[in-house]
Amino acid sequence: MKIDRSIMRETTRGFQKYYNPKLNGELRLDTNTNVLGSNPAAERYLSEGRWDLDSYPNTYSDGLRAALGELYDLQPDNFIAGNGSDELLDITFKTFMGWGDRSVVPVPSYTLYDYFVGLNGGSVAAVDLTEDFQLDVDAMVREDAKMAIMPSPNNPTGNCFRQKDIEEVLARFDGIVVVDEAYAEYADGSMIRRVEEFDNLVVLRTFSKAYAMAALRVGYAAANSKLADMMMCVKIPYSLNMISEGAAIAAVKDQEFIRRSVAMVREQRPVLAAGLRRLGFEPYPSDSNFILARSPVDHAALVSGLKERGILIRDFGAKRRTENCIRTTVGTAEQNRLLLDEMEAVIAECR
């Protein structure tokens, strides 16, 4: 048998492995996780808990779904919980996009959308965001597609899409509309409490960012109970393990940590943006815990120079629409000072 990429499924043949930097104790400002460290309620749960490891977890994570229902004044039946919001993305495409169907994906947005569409045998209808990184509603609804997906706040640009544009897509797009709210805790608007209002809305959320639990891989989707039931039938049973589910329930009940984390980001975000501007960057407005900025020097030289100095940020400079841009997580006051100092040194070396 000839072993080359032609034996792979056609829609996955062009895939490359995901971002997996070699680590050497660097300060990580490249993954937009919570810089305050582990979620304290989840840590307490893990240090005090005992589990019957011979038992399966609850098939559909009913405990977490009930806790989420209370948090948002919705029903447990509005939620599907899984192994990171990436699993929920996969479930959404598996449930609502057929083989050969198209899905609308804004450009620029989360890099893994193309992967999940291809993984599920579909093709991407790429639709550029407008000049100010907002939705081009007319262009999106013109596409002959089964699904449309958008992250709001958007990754990597950082901004939320206008609420009225999201509502317009929901009203005019003839298919399922997924609003990926991985960073919504940091922003003002959210669609999650409105899932019963729309027959075609799926909202995705994660415990990986503001909740500071990326290591445990917990995410969820919210939708009206009819859509949620369909997605539940597609989801792999038991995919969220018992220990992560318990830690997530504990974390939902401790909203004080989320408030503190969000307050820190809201305070530090303008400080970091001003510091970047002073160094010659052009930062874009952000509603999340990260900032996209056009670099005053070559993007790749900046990112590798910072890595040598012990700081990881993310390079978006080779991509269309984010030419010469980098993305950095908003750190604590001390981390931001260090980042800006090291950036200044790297920029001086580049000139």
Ligand SMILES: Cc1ncc(COP(=O)(O)O)c(C=O)c1O
């Ligand atoms: C927009 C967006 N959606 C989804 C995810 C995936 O999150 P999770 O860790 O829950 O799989 C990320 C992670 O970076 C993200 O930026």
